[in-house]
Amino acid sequence: MGFVLGPPLWLNGRMIKEWNRAVLCGEPWQRAANSAPRIGVFDSGVGGLTVLRALCRCLPQAAWFYVADSAHAPYGERSDAYVLDRSMRLTRYLVEEARCIGVVVACNTATAVAVAALRARWPSVPMVGVEPGVKPAVAQSRAQRIGVMATPATLRHPRFQALVTTYAATATVVAVPCPGLAWAIEQGHEQAPAVGVLLDRFCAELRAHQVDAVVLGCTHYAFVLDQIRARVGPDVVMIDTADAVARHAAQLLGGHGVMDGPHLEPPLVQLFSTGERTALGRMAASWLGQSVPVCTLGI
Numbered sequence: 001m002g003f004v005l006g007p008p009l010w011l012n013g014r015m016i017k018e019w020n021r022a023v024l025c026g027e028p029w030q031r032a033a034n035s036a037p038r039i040g041v042f043d044s045g046v047g048g049l050t051v052l053r054a055l056c057r058c059l060p061q062a063a064w065f066y067v068a069d070s071a072h073a074p075y076g077e078r079s080d081a082y083v084l085d086r087s088m089r090l091t092r093y094l095v096e097e098a099r100c101i102g103v104v105v106a107c108n109t110a111t112a113v114a115v116a117a118l119r120a121r122w123p124s125v126p127m128v129g130v131e132p133g134v135k136p137a138v139a140q141s142r143a144q145r146i147g148v149m150a151t152p153a154t155l156r157h158p159r160f161q162a163l164v165t166t167y168a169a170t171a172t173v174v175a176v177p178c179p180g181l182a183w184a185i186e187q188g189h190e191q192a193p194a195v196g197v198l199l200d201r202f203c204a205e206l207r208a209h210q211v212d213a214v215v216l217g218c219t220h221y222a223f224v225l226d227q228i229r230a231r232v233g234p235d236v237v238m239i240d241t242a243d244a245v246a247r248h249a250a251q252l253l254g255g256h257g258v259m260d261g262p263h264l265e266p267p268l269v270q271l272f273s274t275g276e277r278t279a280l281g282r283m284a285a286s287w288l289g290q291s292v293p294v295c296t297l298g299i
């Protein structure tokens, strides 16, 4: 039996039949993935890899199923209904087909729009979301002036307003929607001029407001953290929540027996993309430090 059951899986334009899925991913991988607890992770594309790296470090006992919804990115410039529909489909695949025992929504946009609905639909499956780190930013900002870079969909959502009201009521919060940035990073060339032009514009806005802490409110932005830091200045604190999310996931999933098995080295990761695979494979290799095959997933 293949290690994944479910909807058609495509590789290089050919549908992969059940019997050779194991060949595709390698027998040792299949054997390990069959015994290790499986955890699903999804994002609109490559951004969630920045969370996956932290997850692998905190939960080395798990088999990771990462889905990049690249055919439907960028989520941050879609309607809420669209992002909700995609999030439901991907989670259904991870839980009901790939038999993951927990899901990490490694996307601020999908978390804002869909995590409540996902928890309601699969109440027994632990779900971890990712939200802009407003609370740690306020804790670390001396001037109590923080900037938040995120997608337009994340920033317009009431969940973001609630975060600000709860944790930053007395601080000045400069929310900078960054349309186009996740998509530019998604192309797989973080140093591309198109990325630089967008960063120039968004970082100028942050500098104009003299913030001393900047929240990376989209998982894609961690790929360009150094470029942002170079533009806003070395004294500005950069807040990325990947490690905190991974620690929370370890706590939550630890209660479900995930930490009982042996440590797997290197981490056991299988990548899926609903669209383009090249950038995902390349960025995963440099970010995770191992080359991982990418399968195309037809959902």
Ligand code: DGL
Residues within 6 Å of the ligand: 043, 044, 045, 047, 048, 073, 074, 075, 076, 077, 106, 107, 108, 109, 110, 151, 154, 182, 183, 217, 218, 219, 220
């Ligand atoms: N990486 C995602 C996030 O954290 C979404 C990027 C996008 O697809 O717009 O919001």
